[in-house]
Amino acid sequence: xxxxxxxxxxxxxxxxxxxxxxxxxxxxxxxxxxxxxxxxxxxxxxxxxxxxxxxxxxxxxxxxxxxxxxxxxxxxxxxxxxxxxxxxxxxxxxxxxxxxxxxxxxxxxxxxxxxxxxxxxxxxxxxxxxxxxxxxxxxxxxxxxxxxxxxxxxxxxxxxxxxxxxxxxxxxxxxxxxxxxxxxxxxxxxxxxxxxxxxxxxxxxxxxxxxxxxxxxxxxxxxxxxxxxxxxxxxxxxxxxxxxxxxxxxxxxxxxxxxxxxxxxxxxxxxxxxxxxxxxxx
Amino acid sequence: xxxxxxxxxxxxxxxxxxxxxxxxxxxxxxxxxxxxxxxxxxxxxxxxxxxxxxxxxxxxxxxxxxxxxxxxxxxxxxxxxxxxxxxxxxxxxxxxxxxxxxxxxxxxxxxxxxxxxxxxxxxxxxxxxxxxxxxxxxxxxxxxxxxxxxxxxxxxxxxxxxxxxxxxxxxxxxxxxxxxxxxxxxxxxxxxxxxxxxxxxxxxxxxxxxxxxxxxxxxxxxxxxxxxxxxxxxxxxxxxxxxxxxxxxxxxxxxxxxx
Numbered sequence: 001x002x003x004x005x006x007x008x009x010x011x012x013x014x015x016x017x018x019x020x021x022x023x024x025x026x027x028x029x030x031x032x033x034x035x036x037x038x039x040x041x042x043x044x045x046x047x048x049x050x051x052x053x054x055x056x057x058x059x060x061x062x063x064x065x066x067x068x069x070x071x072x073x074x075x076x077x078x079x080x081x082x083x084x085x086x087x088x089x090x091x092x093x094x095x096x097x098x099x100x101x102x103x104x105x106x107x108x109x110x111x112x113x114x115x116x117x118x119x120x121x122x123x124x125x126x127x128x129x130x131x132x133x134x135x136x137x138x139x140x141x142x143x144x145x146x147x148x149x150x151x152x153x154x155x156x157x158x159x160x161x162x163x164x165x166x167x168x169x170x171x172x173x174x175x176x177x178x179x180x181x182x183x184x185x186x187x188x189x190x191x192x193x194x195x196x197x198x199x200x201x202x203x204x205x206x207x208x209x210x211x212x213x214x215x216x217x218x219x220x221x222x223x224x225x226x227x228x229x230x231x232x233x234x235x236x237x238x239x240x241x242x243x244x245x246x247x248x249x250x251x252x253x254x255x256x257x258x259x260x261x262x263x264x265x266x267x268x269x270x271x272x273x274x275x276x277x278x279x280x281x282x
Numbered sequence: 283x284x285x286x287x288x289x290x291x292x293x294x295x296x297x298x299x300x301x302x303x304x305x306x307x308x309x310x311x312x313x314x315x316x317x318x319x320x321x322x323x324x325x326x327x328x329x330x331x332x333x334x335x336x337x338x339x340x341x342x343x344x345x346x347x348x349x350x351x352x353x354x355x356x357x358x359x360x361x362x363x364x365x366x367x368x369x370x371x372x373x374x375x376x377x378x379x380x381x382x383x384x385x386x387x388x389x390x391x392x393x394x395x396x397x398x399x400x401x402x403x404x405x406x407x408x409x410x411x412x413x414x415x416x417x418x419x420x421x422x423x424x425x426x427x428x429x430x431x432x433x434x435x436x437x438x439x440x441x442x443x444x445x446x447x448x449x450x451x452x453x454x455x456x457x458x459x460x461x462x463x464x465x466x467x468x469x470x471x472x473x474x475x476x477x478x479x480x481x482x483x484x485x486x487x488x489x490x491x492x493x494x495x496x497x498x499x500x501x502x503x504x505x506x507x508x509x510x511x512x513x514x515x516x517x518x519x520x521x522x523x524x525x526x527x528x529x530x531x532x533x534x535x536x537x538x539x540x541x
Contacts, residue, residue: 009369023420106479222500260391
């Protein structure tokens with residue numbers, strides 16, 4: 001077959017590739033190029049602005065929020081996965097938990113912010129119940145700042161952990177435990193010397209995924225936070241909508257570029273860890 | 283394995299605690315959205331879903347967006363994926379990489395960078411909220427790709443296509459009438475998850491100033507809190523129904539393949 005004849009089938013992929021170039025790659029490249037420009041000329045001022053107090057504080061709060069909810073979400077999610085995996089695969093509990101988790105992990109956003117305002121807001125259900133029963137008023141501005149975000153993000157991080165970590169736990173074969181017990185291992189030894197070392201890469205990988213998930217999340221924070229722009233996604237919003245923040249036109253690009261870098265580093269680490277995991281757990 | 287009474291009790295207690303943590307915000311929404319000003323119950327906030335013109339317009343707009351996104355995703359992705367299987371298998375890794383890329387590039391980044399592209403879209407197509415379809419198709423790609431890929435892997439597409447070709451079918455017939463009917467469950471799953479994602483999308487819509495359902499819900503939160511909570515809960519329940527239906531579709535498929 002001629003060279004032309006071999007290439008013809010590939011041409012049918014052009015519409016797909018063209019579409020992704022226009023609606024995914026060009027926006028991404030715009031961000032990267034825009035981060036190094038100001039008023040149409042090459043410049044480092046926007047990158048320098050990333051190291052201003054405001055931008056660094058937002059980055060730090062974002063890392064704090066993503067890190068803490070990744071750790072809490074991973075630990076609690078792993079615990080919930082274990083509780084679920086010890087029941088038979090066909091049980092109602094297992095089906096219910098996996099279905100509910102798949103909904104909650106993907107469908108957060110504005111809804112979650114309102115759910116927590118309905119529960120813990122000024123006239124929220126829990127707030128009023130505690131106020132009338134024990135006279136304790138838990139309402140405060142904490143709900144609309146980083147502490148509130150940590151609580152609300154945990155609500156979607158735990159389900160995501162269950163979805164990601166459950167297959168790894170299912171891969172832990174009962175035969176390994178039987179083998180360990182038959183040569184005299186105690187339950188403690190089985191967990192510390194076999195199960196935990198085997199699950200560690202899967203656990204760490206899932207934690208990285210949770211971190212990236214929280215770091216890039218926007219909707220919940222946008223709907224919940226009432227004052228200021230404590231975290232990176234909200235700083236991007238204000239840079240995008242008010243045009244000039246910190247006196248820079250292209251700051252939104254630089255902040256978005258910063259987000260790409262962080263998420264890309266975390267996701268690459270995730271891919272490397274997962275490659276190691278898949279060697280063991282099939 | 284471990285069946286000591288202490289463990290069994292601990293397990294139940296822990297499961298109940300998890301249950302309480304996940305159920306309370308949902309119940310709070312239900313309670314909040316049915317509260318009446320003078321005490322007692324009212325369903326007025328729920329009635330507003332159809333009575334409030336801004337809200338019902340946004341619901342219709344978002345549903346239309348969901349339908350258009352599903353259509354766009356199917357037209358773009360299904361023929362490409364089938365074609366890659368049949369004729370250009372060496373491009374499979376590339377297509378997979380591109381489809382999963384939106385997981386690594388946050389929606390927030392896309393919306394920051396898409397102003398130039400959308401200036402052209404608004405100029406060439408129109409300046410309507412429905413143009414969000416273009417970027418939503420990209421957003422749902424990773425999930426749609428996984429659903430269709432697992433379905434496509436479970437059939438022998440190459441043999442099916444060869445059989446059809448030897449009987450004189452053209453490529454269009456092969457894809458539309460031979461392969462697609464065999465990956466119906468994967469296509470259905472991709473469609474469901476796309477609808478759920480589009481109905482929940484807020485980031486891109488709000489930052490490009492289009493009044494989709496989530497944007498209107500967030501706006502109503504300031505003026506009509508009970509209505510916005512009712513609308514939030516309704517969307518969540520609708521998306522849950524879709525995704526739970528999806529798990530049944532998947533299970534039915536697994537049962538068929540297992541037998």
